[in-house]
Amino acid sequence: MPYIKDKDRERIEITGLCRADNLVEELAARIENAGELNYVLTRIIHECLNNWGLSYQVMNDIVGALDNAKDEFRRRVQHPYEDTKIESNGDVHPNNL
Secondary structure (H helix, E strand, O other): OOOOOHHHHHHHOHHHHOHHHOHHHHHHHHOOOHHHHHHHHHHHHHHHHHHHOOOHHHHHHHHHHHHHHHHHHHHHHHHHHHHHHHHHHOOOOOOOO
């Protein structure tokens, strides 16, 4: 989960490393589609592999982190968005489900 201690956030926060350059904001502004986002995430994963070494445990840890990030994004961003659309446009599912 992305909820880590403040001292750990300071150590690994990308914007903290290059705050003056707004690295994250600039990179996000350059990404134009899902394929490019996938590329950036893949590059980060490969750098982690280079630093941590290639092993089953490392690959399992990376997949777990990606799954958890996806699940948390859905829980915190996608689901609330869908709830607002249900409210504004009406529900497609019957109330008894």
